[in-house]
Amino acid sequence: MSEKKPITLTDGVAPGGSRRSGLDVIRGMIDGGMTSTMATTMDCRVIEAESGKAVIRAVPNEGFLNLHGTVHGGWAATVLDTALGCAVVTTLDAGQGTATVELSTRFIRPIFPGSGPVLATGTVVNRGRRLVVAEGRIVSEKDGKLLAQATGTWTVLEAERG
Amino acid sequence: MSEKKPITLTDGVAPGGSRRSGLDVIRGMIDGGMTSTMATTMDCRVIEAESGKAVIRAVPNEGFLNLHGTVHGGWAATVLDTALGCAVVTTLDAGQGTATVELSTRFIRPIFPGSGPVLATGTVVNRGRRLVVAEGRIVSEKDGKLLAQATGTWTVLEAERG
Amino acid sequence: MSEKKPITLTDGVAPGGSRRSGLDVIRGMIDGGMTSTMATTMDCRVIEAESGKAVIRAVPNEGFLNLHGTVHGGWAATVLDTALGCAVVTTLDAGQGTATVELSTRFIRPIFPGSGPVLATGTVVNRGRRLVVAEGRIVSEKDGKLLAQATGTWTVLEAERG
Amino acid sequence: MSEKKPITLTDGVAPGGSRRSGLDVIRGMIDGGMTSTMATTMDCRVIEAESGKAVIRAVPNEGFLNLHGTVHGGWAATVLDTALGCAVVTTLDAGQGTATVELSTRFIRPIFPGSGPVLATGTVVNRGRRLVVAEGRIVSEKDGKLLAQATGTWTVLEAERG
Numbered sequence: 001m002s003e004k005k006p007i008t009l010t011d012g013v014a015p016g017g018s019r020r021s022g023l024d025v026i027r028g029m030i031d032g033g034m035t036s037t038m039a040t041t042m043d044c045r046v047i048e049a050e051s052g053k054a055v056i057r058a059v060p061n062e063g064f065l066n067l068h069g070t071v072h073g074g075w076a077a078t079v080l081d082t083a084l085g086c087a088v089v090t091t092l093d094a095g096q097g098t099a100t101v102e103l104s105t106r107f108i109r110p111i112f113p114g115s116g117p118v119l120a121t122g123t124v125v126n127r128g129r130r131l132v133v134a135e136g137r138i139v140s141e142k143d144g145k146l147l148a149q150a151t152g153t154w155t156v157l158e159a160e161r162g
Numbered sequence: 163m164s165e166k167k168p169i170t171l172t173d174g175v176a177p178g179g180s181r182r183s184g185l186d187v188i189r190g191m192i193d194g195g196m197t198s199t200m201a202t203t204m205d206c207r208v209i210e211a212e213s214g215k216a217v218i219r220a221v222p223n224e225g226f227l228n229l230h231g232t233v234h235g236g237w238a239a240t241v242l243d244t245a246l247g248c249a250v251v252t253t254l255d256a257g258q259g260t261a262t263v264e265l266s267t268r269f270i271r272p273i274f275p276g277s278g279p280v281l282a283t284g285t286v287v288n289r290g291r292r293l294v295v296a297e298g299r300i301v302s303e304k305d306g307k308l309l310a311q312a313t314g315t316w317t318v319l320e321a322e323r324g
Numbered sequence: 325m326s327e328k329k330p331i332t333l334t335d336g337v338a339p340g341g342s343r344r345s346g347l348d349v350i351r352g353m354i355d356g357g358m359t360s361t362m363a364t365t366m367d368c369r370v371i372e373a374e375s376g377k378a379v380i381r382a383v384p385n386e387g388f389l390n391l392h393g394t395v396h397g398g399w400a401a402t403v404l405d406t407a408l409g410c411a412v413v414t415t416l417d418a419g420q421g422t423a424t425v426e427l428s429t430r431f432i433r434p435i436f437p438g439s440g441p442v443l444a445t446g447t448v449v450n451r452g453r454r455l456v457v458a459e460g461r462i463v464s465e466k467d468g469k470l471l472a473q474a475t476g477t478w479t480v481l482e483a484e485r486g
Numbered sequence: 487m488s489e490k491k492p493i494t495l496t497d498g499v500a501p502g503g504s505r506r507s508g509l510d511v512i513r514g515m516i517d518g519g520m521t522s523t524m525a526t527t528m529d530c531r532v533i534e535a536e537s538g539k540a541v542i543r544a545v546p547n548e549g550f551l552n553l554h555g556t557v558h559g560g561w562a563a564t565v566l567d568t569a570l571g572c573a574v575v576t577t578l579d580a581g582q583g584t585a586t587v588e589l590s591t592r593f594i595r596p597i598f599p600g601s602g603p604v605l606a607t608g609t610v611v612n613r614g615r616r617l618v619v620a621e622g623r624i625v626s627e628k629d630g631k632l633l634a635q636a637t638g639t640w641t642v643l644e645a646e647r648g
Binding site: 070078079081104105 | 204
């Protein structure tokens with residue numbers, strides 16, 4: 001389903017040898033066009049990043065529909081988890097990784113396969129030593145209308161813990 | 163990405179002409195093998211349903227990985243949204259539809275592409291006139307280990323509202 | 325526990341005869357010092373309001389402690405539910421009421437009885453016809469440190485529905 | 487507002503010298519009638535506990551009303567946070583403490599001051615090494631009707647971390 005090899009832990013996002021900070025890793029993804037296989041499957045990619053913030057562009061298509069003919073809530077949840085998760089990664093030191101603890105998503109307007117691209121912005125609300133809270137939203141690229149919103153918690157994994 | 167035509171509103175899950183109850187629609191999906199395109203993309207399908215409950219079987223694969231090489235949280239969120247949403251649909255009268263208002267997911271153990279199939283059970287906690295609360299969890303088919311948990315709220319849409 | 329009579333539905337916040345908008349009701353509370361009994365019990369009150377936004381000031385005390393000697397999470401949840409709920413009320417027309425559907429709270433730093441007053445700001449993220457999404461946070465009045473965060477969903481009740 | 491001295495960290499629920507397990511501490515509360523000041527303020531107390539589970543009985547009164555004359559959502563959130571939190575405490579070893587990371591509450595039916603006592607049951611869904619997921623619900627003692635539901639995440643604090 002994807003021709004790109006996934007970036008793995010040992011490539012530097014997480015524990016196991018990276019000498020790059022999380023922000024460097026995300027910037028490398030933007031510049032180098034690298035991505036995860038899920039991002040490819042769901043047609044989303046990081047387009048901007050700074051410390052504590054990331055922007056994702058994603059394009060809904062006919063492969064993401066629910067029974068009602070609208071885009072599945074799981075697609076929006078995936079895009080938001082990606083945006084917020086990337087924002088969290090930008091705050092990691094070299095050698096740290098992260099995992100989503102919980103994600104709470106609110107679906108505000110239906111997304112249609114012909115709605116066109118969306119932009120998802122993730123922002124870190126608080127960077128604790130072990131837990132990070134982030135929030136974000138999806139808007140239509142065309143008219144800026146708010147489509148979905150999410151808030152969640154991430155855990156910081158240290159290299160020695162794997 | 164999918165060769166199956168999605169079931170749309172007018173096919174009976176929601177407003178617009180169906181004379182079948184939500185439970186009949188879900189049972190038809192189990193018997194007839196019909197599904198949504200998102201379910202095909204994410205490799206999940208309904209395998210059991212009764213009033214207020216639905217069970218989904220889903221298979222993680224290499225196309226669903228995050229940057230860390232584990233299965234993306236968005237895949238688990240999609241599987242749970244599907245399981246809980248199908249449980250909600252089983253409580254709908256003919257002519258009613260539904261949409262997810264909010265979904266809160268907790269990621270308990272990492273899922274790996276080689277972890278094998280998972281089972282997601284959705285259960286309706288309360289069926290109000292306009293709002294429905296449902297909860298559920300994903301366990302490994304192999305050993306029953308708990309992988310993720312979700313609770314959410316759905317709105318009931320009446321035919322005349324579209 | 326409280327000497328103030330609660331403002332009830334028939335006083336204008338909700339269905340049943342009010343000719344005042346939600347914003348007027350909240351402004352009346354600020355000017356007139358009216359409040360709910362829960363706000364008195366929990367020592368919190370509205371200090372600012374505009375359309376789609378409300379600010380609450382609350383003072384933690386020795387009556388709100390959990391087993392660990394810090395302020396109970398339920399106090400922060402109450403203050404946030406009040407702040408977000410008041411923000412939602414400011415968007416209501418005369419004759420409309422509201423009720424919390426769900427509230428998701430994140431506890432970021434411990435609050436101590438001697439921490440001093442906190443400010444909770446609630447902001448409406450989206451005002452739908454039947455559902456409203458709002459978010460907000462609690463910060464220390466003294467140093468602005470983020471203490472807790474919440475997002476939630478409210479339903480709009482029409483007078484004729486009670 | 488309360489005449490009972492709160493049990494503090496050093497009394498054994500959390501880091502700092504206790505040689506009792508969390509379950510012993512909760513059982514001591516049931517037998518000895520000890521409680522936190524917030525539980526007194528909100529009129530709730532633990533009545534049953536076993537490993538991974540706790541039951542709270544709480545009585546709504548006129549001091550807990552919102553602007554609409556019904557019981558404030560913050561009261562239900564407090565009762566649920568207490569029930570789930572006590573369930574989490576029953577899984578702690580001597581010397582461990584806990585704090586709520588996040589709590590997601592759904593308000594299903596309005597609670598009235600004359601509704602009579604409620605029972606809140608908290609159950610641990612998963613006890614990880616550092617994070618615990620718990621869920622629970624509030625029902626009317628009189629007729630068993632479901633009033634509210636919550637799910638949340640707790641962190642395990644070790645004695646040496648304070």
